Structures are given as C-alpha cells and as structure tokens.
Amino acid sequence: MAETGKSTKRFGEKRQAIVHAASVLVNEVGVQATTLSDVARAIGLNATSITYYFSRKDQLIVAVYEETLDRMDRMASEALAEPNPEDRLRKYVAQHVALRTRIRNGERGLLTALSEIRSLDTETQKPLLERYRQVVEKVRSFFGEPVSAEQQALFSARAHVLLEAMMWWPVWSLRYSSLDFPRVEERMVDILAHGLPAVRGEWRPSRLEVRHWRSASEVPSQNDEFLRAATIMINRLGYRGASVNRIAESINVTKGSFYHHHEAKDELVLACFNNSHNRLSATQMAGQNANGDYWGRLSSVLYELLRLQFFDTMPLLRTTALQALNSEHKADVVTRSNRLARRFAGFLIDGIADGSVRPIDPLVASQIIMSTLNAAYEARRWAERFADGDEAISAYASTLFSGLLDPV
Numbered sequence: 420m421a422e423t424g425k426s427t428k429r430f431g432e433k434r435q436a437i438v439h440a441a442s443v444l445v446n447e448v449g450v451q452a453t454t455l456s457d458v459a460r461a462i463g464l465n466a467t468s469i470t471y472y473f474s475r476k477d478q479l480i481v482a483v484y485e486e487t488l489d490r491m492d493r494m495a496s497e498a499l500a501e502p503n504p505e506d507r508l509r510k511y512v513a514q515h516v517a518l519r520t521r522i523r524n525g526e527r528g529l530l531t532a533l534s535e536i537r538s539l540d541t542e543t544q545k546p547l548l549e550r551y552r553q554v555v556e557k558v559r560s561f562f563g564e565p566v567s568a569e570q571q572a573l574f575s576a577r578a579h580v581l582l583e584a585m586m587w588w589p590v591w592s593l594r595y596s597s598l599d600f601p602r603v604e605e606r607m608v609d610i611l612a613h614g615l616p617a618v619r620g621e622w623r624p625s626r627l628e629v630r631h632w633r634s635a636s637e638v639p640s641q642n643d644e645f646l647r648a649a650t651i652m653i654n655r656l657g658y659r660g661a662s663v664n665r666i667a668e669s670i671n672v673t674k675g676s677f678y679h680h681h682e683a684k685d686e687l688v689l690a691c692f693n694n695s696h697n698r699l700s701a702t703q704m705a706g707q708n709a710n711g712d713y714w715g716r717l718s719s720v721l722y723e724l725l726r727l728q729f730f731d732t733m734p735l736l737r738t739t740a741l742q743a744l745n746s747e748h749k750a751d752v753v754t755r756s757n758r759l760a761r762r763f764a765g766f767l768i769d770g771i772a773d774g775s776v777r778p779i780d781p782l783v784a785s786q787i788i789m790s791t792l793n794a795a796y797e798a799r800r801w802a803e804r805f806a807d808g809d810e811a812i813s814a815y816a817s818t819l820f821s822g823l824l825d826p827v
Contacts, residue, residue, distance in 0.1 A: 495557035535657040583794035606780040614822035624722035632698035713770035728795035
C-alpha cells in the first residue's frame with residue numbers, strides 16, 4: 420500500500436511538472452508551436468514518456484488551461500471573501516503581484532494566457548469557457564449585488580476591465596524590478612479604484628477632426644478586406660483558429676489570392692498589428708493637437724478608440740495575437756505598444772500639470788488604459804445591449820473616469 424501511495428505521488432508530481440513546462444511554452448510560443456517533444460525536453464524526459472501521462476497534445480493543453488482556471492477561481496474566491504469591494508480589489512491585485520513575484524523567484528507555469536481557448540474544437544472549449552464565465556461572475560460579485568439592469572451592466576464592465584488589467588500585468592511587469600512591485604501594486608489599486616481625472620466622474624469627449632482611423636465608407640481594397648477579416652477572426656478565434664482558409668473564405672476569395680497579398684500568415688498578423696497601431700497613433704495625435712485641457716483631450720481619444728472597438732467594422736487587433744509570433748516579431752510589436760502607452764502617459768503627465776488629472780503614476784495608468792482598450796473588443800456584445808452607443812462607451816469608460824469603486 421505504501422509503495423502504491425509513493426507511486427501515485429510520483430505520478431502526480433511528474434504530471435504537474437509536465438503541465439507547468441507546457442504552460443511556459445504556451446506562454447512563450449503559443450499552442451500551435453508547443454510540441455510534446457519540446458515539453459519532454461524541458462523536463463528531461465523523452466517524448467514517449469510524455470504519452471504515459473498525456474496520450475495526445477490536446478489533452479495536455481486542456482490540462483494547462485484547467486490549472487490556470489483553477490488558480491483564477493481560487494484567487495477570485497479568496498478576494499470575494501473580503502468584507503467590502505475595496506478590500507476585495509486590493510486583495511485581488513495583491514494576489515496577482517505576489518504570483519508574479521513567485522515566478523520571478525523561480526516558480527514556473529503558474530498562469531497561462533487564455534487567448535487560444537477559442538481555437539480548440541467546440542466540445543473541448545465549452546467546459547473551459549464555462550469555467551471562465553464562473554470566474555467572471557465571482558469577480559463581478561466583488562462590487563456587490565446589482566439592483567438594476569444598468570448596475571449589472573456596469574459591474575460586468577468593471578469585472579471585465581479588472582480581469583484584463585491583471586492578465587496584461589505580467590507583460591508590462593517585466594519593465595520593473597520585483598523590489599518595486601509593492602509600490603506598483605499600490606499605484607494599480609489606487610488607479611483602478613478611483614480613476615484618472617481630478618474631478619471624479621468627469622467625462623467630456625469632444626469631436627476630433629479628420630477621424631481617418633474609422634473604417635472608410637467607400638468600397639475597401641482587397642488588402643484592406645484581408646486586414647479586416649484577419650483582425651476580426653484572430654480576435655475571435657486566436658492565431659491558431661484564424662486559418663488562412665477561414666480568412667480567405669470569409670471574404671469569398673481563394674487561398675491563392677491570400678498569398679498574392681501576403682507571403683505568410685505571420686506577415687498578415689504583423690500587417691494587422693501595424694494597421695491597428697497606426698490607427699491608435701493617429702487618434703492619439705489628433706487628441707494631442709486638440710484644444711482644451713489634457714483630460715478633455717484624453718477623453719476624446721478614449722471615446723474614439725472605444726467606438727472603434729465596439730462598433731467599427733474593423734476593430735483594433737487584440738494583443739493576444741502576440742502569443743503565437745516568433746520572439747523577434749513579438750519584441751517589435753511590444754516595443755511599438757509600449758511607445759503608444761508612453762504617449763498616453765504623456766497625456767496624463769500634462770494633465771497632472773494643468774490640474775485636470777489627479778496625481779497618479781502615469782506609467783502604471785497608461786498600461787491600465789492600454790489593457791482597458793484592448794479588452795473592449797471582447798465587450799462588443801455587452802455594448803450592443805445599450806440603446807445608445809454613446810451610453811455604452813460612457814458606461815465602459817467610467818472604469819477609467821470614475822474608477823471601479825465609485826458608488827452607484
């Protein structure tokens with residue numbers, strides 16, 4: 420009996436090591452590029468040995484996602500046990516910072532990006548998406564029991580923004596020493612809790628001129644159609660799910676036509692990122708050149724970008740597509756994303772100087788802005804429930820101009 424217990428323990432430990440190694444690889448190179456051989460090599464096994472624990476790669480990928488969802492559920496449950504919304508928010512952020520600290524100190528495979536769940540077959544992804552929905556429900560409960568449909572919509576937006584902020588934190592945390600994490604944690608909690616403007620709840624976007632970042636009304640070129648179709652499909656299905664065949668079929672062209680415009684799928688993904696970054700940059704510059712104080716200018720930029728994410732026929736590409744790019748291309752995209760975030764930080768610095776933005780850490784706040792905008796595409800169906808598009812934009816943007824703890 421004792422020997423059986425030891426054997427069972429060894430089996431469990433080895434299985435856990437395999438799941439953790441696979442988690443690291445999925446985060447680094449994506450699901451498609453993760454192979455059983457690579458996982459085996461990472462922990463000193465041969466590929467045949469892996470099949471003793473997981474006979475197929477898709478079983479291993481499901482185990483990776485299940486472990487992450489288990490951890491996310493536990494973290495949400497622990498935070499929800501706190502007595503009030505502020506303590507729940509503080510606890511939840513602290514858990515994610517502590518997790519990142521442990522990873523810096525050598526623990527591996529503790530949290531996996533969920534961006535490619537939708538690339539799995541329908542029956543496989545269904546229970547995983549249901550688990551994620553349960554996590555979202557718990558995070559929404561941080562803010563209390565909604566007493567109206569409007570309040571429920573608001574709490575849903577808050578949960579969505581908070582989850583995305585914590586999923587984006589591992590990316591930009593790389594810019595900080597772990598010695599600075601306690602300070603960054605405090606700044607994140609403050610910004611998420613209370614918002615950005617000096618006058619809480621102030622939201623006064625004005626019309627920006629030109630607006631060429633919006634989709635053109637005239638018939639788009641075939642290349643623009645490829646960019647639109649690929650952006651939407653990658654946002655919905657992830658890199659792996661957005662196959663060349665699917666992209667081509669969605670706009671009724673042949674696979675050969677695709678390769679006439681793009682040598683490879685990675686080239687198309689980079690073109691989508693470039694297009695999205697160009698549009699985001701153009702919106703920022705229009706706001707930079709507008710009149711008024713800097714919170715008013717930033718409000719106008721945020722309004723336009725949320726309008727793109729909610730209602731435009733070509734939204735911005737979600738950063739989840741980064742996961743499948745090779746390291747060189749990924750570094751280039753992240754560098755440009757950081758430059759755009761720094762421009763938002765510039766708006767905030769100038770806003771603090773003119774008194775329209777309260778004293779906050781602009782570098783931390785700029786990353787929260789980026790994650791909030793990035794997450795907005797996933798809230799399209801949420802936005803469709805509003806009779807008025809501006810109301811949807813205002814409700815979602817309130818996470819930035821009022822904060823997650825504004826009493827309603």
